[in-house]
Amino acid sequence: MAELADIGVLGLAVMGANLARNAARKGFGVAVFNRHGARTDELISQYGSEGRFHPAKEIADFVAAIARPRPIIIMVKAGKPVDEVIEELIPHLDEGDIIIDGGNSLFTDTNRRFHYLTEKKLRFIGMGVSGGEEGALEGPSMMPGGTLEAYSRIEPIVTKMAAQVDGEPCCTYIGTEGSGHFVKMVHNGIEYADMQLITEAYDLFKTVYGLDAKTISDIFAEWNKGELNSYLIEITAAVLAKVDSTGKPLVDSIVDEAEQKGTGRWTAQSALDLGIPLTSITEAVFARALSARRAGRAEAEKLLPHAPVAARKPSPADIEAIRQALFASKIIAYAQGFEQLSVASAQFGWKLKLDELATIWRGGCIIRARFLNRIREAYKAGGGASNLVLEDYFRDAVLKAEPAWREVVGLAVASGIPVPAFSSSLAYYDGLRRARGPANLLQGLRDYFGAHTYARLDKPGKFHTRWAQDGEEVQVSS
Template sequence: MTELADLGVMGLAVMGANLARNAARKGFGVALYNRHGDKTDTLVSEFGHEGRFSPAKDLAGFVAALAKPRVIIIMVKAGKPVDDVIDDLVPHLDDGDIVIDGGNSLFTDTDRRFETLKSKNIRFIGMGVSGGEEGALEGPSMMPGGEREAYARIEPMVTKMAAQVDGTPCCTFIGPGGAGHYVKMVHNGIEYADMQLITEAYDLMKTVYGLDAPAMADVFKQWKSGDLDSYLIEITAAVLAKTDSTGHPLVDSIVDQAEQKGTGRWTAANALELGVPLTGITEAVFARVLSSQRKLRLEAAKALPFKQPAGRKAQAADLDAIRDALYASKIVAYAQGFEQMTAASQQYGWDLKLGEVATIWRGGCIIRARFLDRIRDAYGSETTLSNLILQDYFRDAVLKAEPGWRRVVSLAVEHGVAIPAFSSSLSYYDGLRRERGPANLLQGLRDYFGAHTYRRLDQEGSFHTRWSQDGSEVKV
């Protein structure tokens, strides 16, 4: 009798295929199904030797190949395709079976699917998976959310499939409902900011100092050996060092038009709903949007010509200042992302363990970085951390980087180089540390035109000035 599979994977594009191979390599039997059967055949033909696969040509055969209670991972495009697959799959399932959405779904969609399937006695897990195609195969960071009991059923598999750092799997139960996909969404938002900051550092070195791609590759390699050590810094050096068939740097031939799949926009929109000042991530999203308006930019370049800065030779101190600006702004991006998760945990009743989130982001995922160990330690204490920048290590790091950060922002403004993430991060930092800012005037203006009231420093309660009447102040 054929041994039943431990796990089913539906959707065998690159991510789904690599997750299936990952599970098989770890000793689990994997049932395979794809709407177009050729992908199933190709996977088995090329990688069938890696483990125990059970390919199926139809849903009935796919489900029948799985041990009960069945565990099925869906790896299809977010949105309606997920709902369509679930609708097709549910009639074949039994009470207690588990469906996992491993794509980048919007967390509110995950909440809805969780409740819908719960009413049908099917358990649903929304699981963020980070690491790209390499991570899916070699070990990603995995962020599952749903019912803890359902997670207990899949835990032996996903913790073995996940990346391992210091013997700890980069996978843990995140929280109920859509919590797992929410944390993955914020992860992707931080990724947007991180990448934008890197491109701004690149632009400064190229435009102001005239460094070519190989020279910048060497700079990023050096930065990886210090506090900026991260996967994104590592692959930046690799991209800058790559030459194409002409022998020239590949990066110089790539169209400067960034694409996006929506997770950054979702992060920014949710921050607005929660009232979290997510400036770095939001500016990174806008920067991608502006880059995509290439036709408009080409037109504007003619009407508003950019004056190329006179060549300046980059000194070690200049590059150190850019490094410091990058590091300080990166801290701000993470601080804002973790503040957003704190607010979401309170708003949605999730009780997120942010120290555990930092722990599972240390390996496998795109934003893995050396200083996630510091973030884990910061949120691992019993005390409530209101903002990551106020923790001793990060406070000292930002204070140390501040002179270079300010110098770089000033330099960019002087030479007309756009640095939306650097500058907004610095403005956030300056606004955060002001005991008294200018919003008192703003409240006065709101009261003048809309009678929105204001509070006073010296008295309790709310007040309104009768601006267009007798000018008297009344307590309301």
Template structure:
């Protein structure tokens, strides 16, 4: 039997769809699942693609059925399961073989795993995959961290199975070791912020303007034809238009208002904090999901503060709907600006040399945060000369208009008692970023007063202390 071009372990939803994607693109794939019955059932159900799939009952059998150097994709749960799978697989692999973790791994684990592999062990690749079930089956965005030699071996397969944007593959090598998984983490952080801001706008339309889900869905559908055109806006319109088959009510209204999270958003916020780079939109989105989980407490708080009245917006018309569109655009730009700033900082910190323009390009199709202006982002970072997206000329012009709308939206929502934590964080970030002289001089004075930390002066070089002892 002809050997496979690549192997895959883990035939859950994502793994099974990725394997079918590989086979459909003409590559032979050897597959293994801990449950043997699942492996054979997958093979039998592959239909016309069966001849491109080699079902394997053991890891040794899997390794034997892949041509060297053998790349094997792990589609197993992040964490200890990956370490266990590496340990079980390693005895059957050689030095030039490649273990590819395609799960939502913490990049620190990816770096550690590569270091733990010895000189005669296979190498390790961290591969971020975005696009969900549909993307895995028909073309995801693929973010790779590894050596150029490893990438050269798997590049033809990844290029073939990835999403395409105007003929360009949405797969790329973004740097060594943990670079790919880090970029995927920040992708998810931006995704958190984007989704939260959309939800906040939905809340304003629902609770502030008393619009129905269908009416709100039509607004989002209209927005998707303009500058907000993106996958998340598109599916928001579809979600709001859907009807629950059991009750006949709008589907969104029968869903519990408690958002889940798997950790990547928190990781993005934590890494931004560790790097000292503001990512306030991401942080606010993570916090909002945590607040959403406090359902019982929120119910008690609603009773405790019932006398404050229900939220209601005053003096709104079509111009305010337009302001919501522009305000959401401003928030989205700020979230992307923060995410790319964090990637730039991490790239410098870890010596990854992440190509930010390439990152934007491979996010143009397949991934969850794909949007209309990623081409502009790619252009802004081309050549590596841009410090922050908010300084790119095309985005400066956008923000001059959109930030005014964002200010109006946040102000009206605040006065009405409607929560907009991520939108407000985006506005605060924008206002703080554009202040030539901020207020941290007072903070430095306070730090010096109670801790003798010292400060810099604006009129001469050196470190100084204030005359605090003279004032008692």
């Protein structure tokens, strides 16, 4: 009798195929199935020698080829296709089998599927997978959420498939229900902010200082040697250095219209629901939306003329100022993202371990960066301040960067260069460190038109002023 597969992968587009190859390369038997059988044939033809594959053309044969309790990773487009695949699988599964959604599903959908399959005595894991197609093959960061019992079944497999940093796998049990996909969603939101900050620095170098792509590439390459060291800074240097078939920088020929798949928008929407001031990530989402209005921007440029920026050669101090502004803004974006994770953990009862999230994001994923080690230390053993900006390392970094940060934002505003992520990060920082802000007036206005009441500094309780009547202040029972 043929040996059964250790795991199954359903959906063999690039990510699914690479995850299957990854598992096979690590010594696991992998059953593979795709609705269009040609893809299964192609995978086996090209990569069948990489390990022990069990190709199947029928879904019943695919399921039967996997050792029980069967773990099956489905890699299909988020939304309705996931539900359709689940319904196709259910008749062929046995009690205790595990369906693992490795796509970018909305965490509320994962919550629903988790409870739906629990009622059918099946187990469901929503597993965020970060690292793109290269990470899927070589070792991604993996964020599985579901029952601990279900995770224990796949732990020996996924921890070996994941990227490894300092001997630790970039994979850990996240929590129950849709927590794995929630964590991946926030990861992607931070990624949006990170990328927006990088493009704003690039825009300043290009538009204010007139630097060409190769020169800017060299600056980012140098930055990658220091505290900004990260995957995104590394590939920014590579993209800017790329020359196309015409001999010119490729980046100069790419249409300035950013696309998005929804995870950044979901992160911002979730932050609104949770009451988290997620300004950096949300501005990054808005910036992509504005970039998509390319025709409108072209028309507006004609109708809203502005004086061209007179390019000037940057001094080493100018370059360093942008670096510091980028680093400080990056800290703010991560601080906001981790606050969102903390609040969601408490509200949904997930008990997220923030130090472990920083640990598994150190390798394999898109936002991997040197300073994740600092975040890990801040949250180690359940410690950590209420906001990362208040931790010694990050507090000292933003205080040091503050003068340059203000200078860069001021330069951008004076030059007519939009820097929504830089400026909103600075505004958040300024708002965070004010013990008393202007919301007292806001609350007074709310009380005037809507009788929403207010609290006082000098005595307890809630109060309302009868603005349109006799102007008297009255205490309101809670």
